[in-house]
Amino acid sequence: MSRSNLSEVDSIILVQLKQIGIDLRDNNGKEVTSLAQFDKVLLYRAAVACVKSAGASLQRSFDEIPDEIPGEMSQCFRELGFRQQISFDQFLYPTEKDVRAMLSWLAQQAKPAEDSEAQPEVLDTVHSTDRRVRDALTHLNRTTWTMNPFLKFLKGNPHLPKPGRLVARDLEFARKGTFATDVVQQSAREFASSVLEDNAARLAHSAILDDIYIQEDAMDAASRKEADQKRSAQLMKKVADVLRSTHGAHSSDNTQQHVRMSNLSDLLLPPGASIHSNFVNRIKFETDQSVSTPLQPPASTLNNSESSSVEDNASKQEQKEQERLEEIEKYDSAISKLTDAMHHFETESNRLEQALKSHESDLQLEKTKKTSLESQYKVDGQVESLLQDQNKIREIQNICEKSRQNLIKLGQEWERHRTTFVNRIRQLKLDQADKLASTKDLLARAKRNREDMKKLIVEVKEKEALVQALEQERNNIPQGAEQARSQYIVRIMEIGKSVDKQKFEMNKILLENGQEHSQVVTLTQSLQRTFRETEDLIYKEAQKGDESSKQAYRHLSEMRNLFEGLIQGVNDTGNTLNLIRDLDNNIEDLSHDKAVLSIDQLVQDLNIIRNENQQLIEQLKQFT
Amino acid sequence: MNSLESVLVIEKDTNGDVDVVWAHPTVEDDQKDVVLQRFPLVNEALLESIGQGTNFLFSKYKDSYVYTFVQRNVVTNRVENVKVTDVGICVLSKEFFPEKHFDLLKVLTEIFISSNLDASKVQEAYLEVFCLGTVGSFNADSYDARKAKIGDLASIVDAFKEETVKIWTALLLKKRVLVYSDDVEELTKFVSSLPCLVWHRQHWDLMRPLVNLGNKNETTDLNVVGTYVAGTIDSSAQNNTKYYDLFLDLSNHTVLVAEGSTADFKLIKFHKELAEVLMSPDVKGDSQKLIRAIAVKTKELLAKLNTLKSNHSDQLTLELLENMNLNTDTLNFLYNTALSENMITGA
Numbered sequence: 001m002s003r004s005n006l007s008e009v010d011s012i013i014l015v016q017l018k019q020i021g022i023d024l025r026d027n028n029g030k031e032v033t034s035l036a037q038f039d040k041v042l043l044y045r046a047a048v049a050c051v052k053s054a055g056a057s058l059q060r061s062f063d064e065i066p067d068e069i070p071g072e073m074s075q076c077f078r079e080l081g082f083r084q085q086i087s088f089d090q091f092l093y094p095t096e097k098d099v100r101a102m103l104s105w106l107a108q109q110a111k112p113a114e115d116s117e118a119q120p121e122v123l124d125t126v127h128s129t130d131r132r133v134r135d136a137l138t139h140l141n142r143t144t145w146t147m148n149p150f151l152k153f154l155k156g157n158p159h160l161p162k163p164g165r166l167v168a169r170d171l172e173f174a175r176k177g178t179f180a181t182d183v184v185q186q187s188a189r190e191f192a193s194s195v196l197e198d199n200a201a202r203l204a205h206s207a208i209l210d211d212i213y214i215q216e217d218a219m220d221a222a223s224r225k226e227a228d229q230k231r232s233a234q235l236m237k238k239v240a241d242v243l244r245s246t247h248g249a250h251s252s253d254n255t256q257q258h259v260r261m262s263n264l265s266d267l268l269l270p271p272g273a274s275i276h277s278n279f280v281n282r283i284k285f286e287t288d289q290s291v292s293t294p295l296q297p298p299a300s301t302l303n304n305s306e307s308s309s310v311e312d313n314a315s316k317q318e319q320k321e322q323e324r325l326e327e328i329e330k331y332d333s334a335i336s337k338l339t340d341a342m343h344h345f346e347t348e349s350n351r352l353e354q355a356l357k358s359h360e361s362d363l364q365l366e367k368t369k370k371t372s373l374e375s376q377y378k379v380d381g382q383v384e385s386l387l388q389d390q391n392k393i394r395e396i397q398n399i400c401e402k403s404r405q406n407l408i409k410l411g412q413e414w415e416r417h418r419t420t421f422v423n424r425i426r427q428l429k430l431d432q433a434d435k436l437a438s439t440k441d442l443l444a445r446a447k448r449n450r451e452d453m454k455k456l457i458v459e460v461k462e463k464e465a466l467v468q469a470l471e472q473e474r475n476n477i478p479q480g481a482e483q484a485r486s487q488y489i490v491r492i493m494e495i496g497k498s499v500d501k502q503k504f505e506m507n508k509i510l511l512e513n514g515q516e517h518s519q520v521v522t523l524t525q526s527l528q529r530t531f532r533e534t535e536d537l538i539y540k541e542a543q544k545g546d547e548s549s550k551q552a553y554r555h556l557s558e559m560r561n562l563f564e565g566l567i568q569g570v571n572d573t574g575n576t577l578n579l580i581r582d583l584d585n586n587i588e589d590l591s592h593d594k595a596v597l598s599i600d601q602l603v604q605d606l607n608i609i610r611n612e613n614q615q616l617i618e619q620l621k622q623f624t
Numbered sequence: 625m626n627s628l629e630s631v632l633v634i635e636k637d638t639n640g641d642v643d644v645v646w647a648h649p650t651v652e653d654d655q656k657d658v659v660l661q662r663f664p665l666v667n668e669a670l671l672e673s674i675g676q677g678t679n680f681l682f683s684k685y686k687d688s689y690v691y692t693f694v695q696r697n698v699v700t701n702r703v704e705n706v707k708v709t710d711v712g713i714c715v716l717s718k719e720f721f722p723e724k725h726f727d728l729l730k731v732l733t734e735i736f737i738s739s740n741l742d743a744s745k746v747q748e749a750y751l752e753v754f755c756l757g758t759v760g761s762f763n764a765d766s767y768d769a770r771k772a773k774i775g776d777l778a779s780i781v782d783a784f785k786e787e788t789v790k791i792w793t794a795l796l797l798k799k800r801v802l803v804y805s806d807d808v809e810e811l812t813k814f815v816s817s818l819p820c821l822v823w824h825r826q827h828w829d830l831m832r833p834l835v836n837l838g839n840k841n842e843t844t845d846l847n848v849v850g851t852y853v854a855g856t857i858d859s860s861a862q863n864n865t866k867y868y869d870l871f872l873d874l875s876n877h878t879v880l881v882a883e884g885s886t887a888d889f890k891l892i893k894f895h896k897e898l899a900e901v902l903m904s905p906d907v908k909g910d911s912q913k914l915i916r917a918i919a920v921k922t923k924e925l926l927a928k929l930n931t932l933k934s935n936h937s938d939q940l941t942l943e944l945l946e947n948m949n950l951n952t953d954t955l956n957f958l959y960n961t962a963l964s965e966n967m968i969t970g971a
Binding site for chain 1: 639648748829851
């Protein structure tokens with residue numbers, strides 16, 4: 001929207017706000033002339049006034065809205081149907097655009113203050129007339145448009161201007177608040193009925209007439225025309241009767257009566273038709289007016305010259321209207337003829353299209369049939385000529401058979417080649433697929449390797465960083481601590497070496513022990529075998545009955561028992577000695593531990609370690 | 625059996641490639657393309673819609689009926705050529721006789737597999753049947769061609785009830801009919817039965833039992849033929865209104881008239897009478913009786929038109945029909961019927 005348009009909109013809004021009764025003065029007492037000059041105080045005041053006024057028109061009271069900007073303000077706006085953004089921001093930080101949008105909407109919603117005393121004195125007489133006219137029209141618009149109430153209203157309302165045309169667009173003007181007084185006061189004759197109105201009126205009229213025709217079952221054109229005229233006469237007579245009964249006494253002046261009749265004829269139409277067909281029906285009414293005698297004023301009350309001029313005008317007008325009606329009827333019939341022709345052509349065109357399609361399809365079919373029949377005919381013709389000679393038939397059969405054999409041979413030969421080729425192609429495709437698979441595999445492996453490499457690089461970098469950090473740490477360690485540490489390491493290494501040596505010695509001893517043990521086992525086994533053989537020998541001798549042998553056997557068994565006891569004794573002694581040795585070792589270990597676990601030395605070491613730890617913590621803190 | 629046009633051997637190898645490896649005597653590129661598109665091992669949607677155990681399909685492209693037989697998993701059977709997994713034999717023929725060609729294809733496939741996929745043996749068998757009419761257990765003379773024409777009208781009436789008259793109207797007025805089903809076997813059987821509704825024309829060439837509306841060659845063929853009864857397994861075909869005047873959904877048994885053709889499908893008294901004939905208990909479940917009843921009723925209608933024509937000096941025009949003070953729907957139907965039967969002597 002251009003700047004000039006905006007200023008026009010602003011001025012309209014300001015006028016509307018003034019009509020509502022808002023004092024449009026800023027803090028300095030200067031009257032504002034554009035919406036850009038609105039500050040938050042004035043905007044709020046205007047908004048509250050509009051909201052209250054709009055609420056009053058909807059029978060809702062917003063009197064509780066305080067002077068301060070209330071929290072429920074946005075709720076009021078929402079209730080009234082404001083669709084745009086509304087919040088405190090719009091009031092606290094008003095922009096010209098928001099102010100325009102809000103006030104434009106509010107001014108439309110708000111009802112202007114009815115009390116004329118509340119109006120600012122600056123309103124001129126034109127505005128007051130406008131308002132009165134608007135009120136009257138609004139009242140008429142809200143009430144049912146019947147004859148008697150309207151006439152009563154005309155009689156009883158002293159503020160109403162002279163009767164004028166109450167056409168739909170005037171009412172629309174009145175609703176929008178931009179009513180033009182001069183338009184109201186113009187005569188109905190000065191308005192040219194629009195094409196739409198004419199068409200709509202004709203349609204409505206013809207619809208009414210059609211209904212009547214259907215009812216009266218008059219289907220031929222002559223009877224239609226008669227019915228039309230009859231209907232018009234009846235309607236006009238009815239209207240004239242109504243007017244005469246309600247307003248006839250007050251019509252002293254013929255011209256005034258004529259004008260009033262023409263105005264009121266619009267109102268006699270049904271509500272649906274009144275808006276659209278008022279002109280045409282009025283014309284018909286006026287046309288028939290001269291015919292209907294009850295509408296004519298008494299001759300004694302009229303001046304002769306005036307009455308003759310009025311009659312002339314009426315007859316001329318009647319003639320004109322008659323001509324116009326005839327012309328319209330002519331056009332109507334022409335249009336209906338054209339529409340019928342168009343419809344006919346359209347149907348015809350569809351049929352022709354369909355016929356064309358059907359013929360095309362048939363043609364295609366016939367072509368196919370023709371081709372096959374032609375080929376069939378050729379073959380049949382040749383066959384017929386050949387069938388006449390039996391030799392030729394045989395000859396043909398031979399040729400056919402030979403050709404078949406040739407074809408089969410050719411086919412077999414081709415099959416050999418084809419199989420080779422196809423197999424090769426398939427093998428190549430297989431190889432290709434394998435290669436593709438291996439390539440994919442390699443690619444995947446390469447990708448994996450690359451990922452591993454990346455991981456390794458990261459690890460190496462981390463380790464390098466660690467080495468550097470450790471080196472740094474080592475460099476930062478004090479010299480004394482380093483020496484102590486190296487001494488410990490040397491000692492640990494020496495201990496490790498001695499432990500290794502001892503382990504080696506122990507292994508050697510264990511090996512020797514093993515060897516000894518095996519020798520002992522071998523000896524024991526050989527001794528046991530020897531003893532058993534000896535025992536067997538003596539036992540066999542003793543069985544022979546030799547007393548000495550028996551005695552010897554007894555000694556032997558006794559000896560065996562003694563030896564077993566001796567062995568048991570030796571074993572017990574060995575075990576005891578082992579136990580003693582173990583105990584000695586334990587004692588030795590304990591005494592050695594006691595010697596090693598020097599408390600003082602431990603405390604000293606602990607202190608050194610603590611100091612070192614302390615230094616390391618300090619270094620760490622310095623780093624961090 | 626000189627109605628045969630050509631034979632094609634199709635193989636699917638271990639690489640997953642499907643191709644025509646042998647064709648005798650020759651096939652056009654577009655024919656080859658259509659054959660492959662309608663081969664179940666290439667067309668996944670077709671493979672899904674084929675029931676278990678079904679390995680025979682028939683369709684039509686241009687002037688040729690396409691009969692296809694598929695044998696799957698041949699490697700596991702008796703074939704040494706381990707590089708081939710599935711095989712198919714396709715025969716292009718001028719003749720519409722599915723049962724006969726099914727038997728022929730079975731024999732050809734058996735020969736092909738037993739010869740360790742030697743395509744020259746198929747060619748040999750094809751030449752034999754082409755010249756002599758017999759090969760192996762197949763004998764072309766043992767088939768009655770009239771049987772092929774008797775479609776299963778009983779199942780159509782059973783499925784669509786009174787709506788069958790709309791299908792009859794579409795065929796009588798030479799409208800484009802598109803049939804959808806998710807079962808390809810049911811679809812081809814249904815579509816091949818539809819021409820029986822206009823028995824008096826003896827016109828089977830209008831059928832296209834299986835089409836793929838996404839294939840340019842096939843849609844061109846449909847456009848060239850103009851009037852057709854086509855089947856599809858594409859569930860979105862209903863939205864493709866430019867290819868049909870009447871759409872039949874076999875899955876839901878619904879009939880849909882295209883928006884621009886509703887005027888031609890306005891039902892009149894004659895349709896009501898025909899519906900009564902179709903639903904009559906005398907013909908219920910008997911396809912032959914149904915065909916006869918519909919043909920009689922259709923001939924009655926055509927006889928009336930013929931009488932009208934002969935009474936007016938062998939002239940039948942729109943003006944003549946208009947002067948009979950018929951209502952609009954009857955007038956349209958009669959005019960369109962006369963137009964379809966080439967009775968109209970002036971536009």
